Amino acid sequence: MSAWHHLRLITIDLDDTVWPCAPVIQAAEAAHYAWLAAQAPRLVEQHDLDSLRACRRVLMQTRPDIAHDVTALRHASLLSLLIELDYSEQQATELAQGALSAFREARNQVEPYPDVTPVLTRLRRRCQLVAVTNGNAEIQHTPLRDTFHHCLTAADAGAAKPDPALFELAMRWADATPAQTLHIGDDPALDVEAARSMGLAAIWVNRTGRAWPPELQPPLLEVSELSAFETWLGLGEAAR
Template identity: 55%
Template sequence: MPDSSFRLITLDLDDTVWPCVPVIQAAEEVFHDWLHRHAPRLAEAHDLTSMRRHRRELMDAMPEIAHDLGQIRRRSLAMLLESFDYAVGLAEEALALFDEHRNRVEPFEDVAPVLRTLSERYRLVSLTNGTANPEATPLRGLFERSITAADAGAAKPHPALFIRALEHAGCAPSQCLHLGDDPWMDVEGARAVGMTAVWVNRYGRNWPDELAPPALTVTTLHQFLNWLDTEPQRDPR
């Protein structure tokens, strides 16, 4: 039977519930095509690689907002538009288009059915360092809340995101399971605040030697659900 002490399940989004790279690439290509039409001098001077470099430089220069990828992208684009004598207001239209395509994700096939089952038993909250909005994706309605690094004021593995989820649900860390694909940001970050952490390893990666193993490693959420249904009550790690 499922562990009755768990009330909350938090999940990372990118590369945990959907593939990240293809959707980012597609969104950036649409975004750059838009720039070719509306800010051609900028688009000709900066390809996607140089625009990413500009954002990284801005993150280094402004560490106080580096966790907020949406704000970094907005500020970077506004700066570049201004440098080529375009209206800074174009940034909002361009980024609205980017966000629309950023949310055109295709969840892994196991995700929706497992989340529907889990949502009947547990409270579900998504935690992401990115900017995706589950309510604008095929997973609409499956999370009771979605918390981003921008919301929390810090990115995983900082405890802020995890603590925000616990406060929202009124749960102690021992009552929460976190699932994510990144050993450091997800597993180690969750364990640092006292949560049980499950590693979702969809791509056959090796676990870092310097980290203690996770409570569970799965390649699909079906395996996680089976574990919940068959394992006796566990002490959180």
Template identity: 55%
Template sequence: MLQPRFRLITLDLDDTVWPCEPVIRAAEEALLDWLARHAPRLAALHDRQSLREHRSRLMAERPGIAHDLGLARQLSIVSLLEGLGYPPDLAGRLGEQALAVFMAHRNRIEPFPDAAPVLRRLAADYQLVSITNGNADPELTPLAGLFHHHITAARAGAAKPDPIVFDLALRLTGTGPGECLHVGDEPYLDVEAARCIGIEAIWINRLGRTWPDDLAPPTLTITDLHQLAAWLDISGGGRPSADDA
């Protein structure tokens, strides 16, 4: 019997298995509503954009935490509260609570229609590992139970394109780069980052983007995960058919 070409498939999350911007917008709006009730002086001075700008400045000033988006969001809020005269203990508690509010809404994702059925099928033949620079948790979404492991930049200690993120997936599953296939929507952070350590990569282009001229083309470009499953069947990446036995 022929052996599958790959043992492990790693997948990005945001804009690969679910749309990112709608859920981020809703989570940030929920956070602002919460701040209006619990930290009104802060809410009166800031909107979604100004909070993002402050957080970006904090991450630039403290690159050691820039990969941990949840911590950066929490510390940004604490910093703003302290700047408004909130006592440090109160600012710290409000920062923790604010992050919890954001994360509760951050995980209220709606997967792309192809995501659940294809991941369910692939999980029967491959180890599936989610790899994200974001901080959503698939186990708290409608995709719970479909990934064997979940890696965030915060867990890995670095963000893509750092190879440590992919290395962690290989270590967790006992696989080598040649046994792994990565699927993601970012040409540099996903496709090129994976290829740099010997992992074959597929670009999922749901938004009609243009591939960068300075990068070699990906192994395959797809617009949904059904096309990934079909390619795996044709290329020998999936379970051998009866004719192969």
């Protein structure tokens, strides 16, 4: 029997844990900007992608109420910029929504790492799998739509990791205690340290050979792909 036979819930980060994040965000930003170039030329005359990002960073400081919600932040920043450029409120609202739709469509065009789908498909038969992300990918519109039981975002929880709200929300949803929960993620602070500070077991997914931060206690387990985690759980071939 697996040493983890009591496990009821596995929470799993998304970006850079189950798919590479950078190429997806780059493609989504490009689609977003191309849409704006066609529909809101006055905006792109004044702003490139870097300045749009800078505006969002400023807004994060002045709007702490939405700083955790990357979609709301993007929408509010864009709406403000459009109104400043003399688009009417109705025009600005429609343009901001259209640009966000272009972004979201590309944002969900993810390509999971090769090990992810088979491992999660097997784990799904043994316990609840809940995605917990600070990002805004929509699992139901990605290739992993059938591998998770549920997906929770920082927007759902009202706070971003390392705040405990996402983990608490996932445990309430699955009716699981910290002792019955294990978290998997790529970020030493936002995933591993945040989870174990709440009493959750936490696994570090290190796909790029990074060094563990020396100021943090080492993780329970470091893996470069999820199949190694599956073996460590004691499932191995029996899970297949």
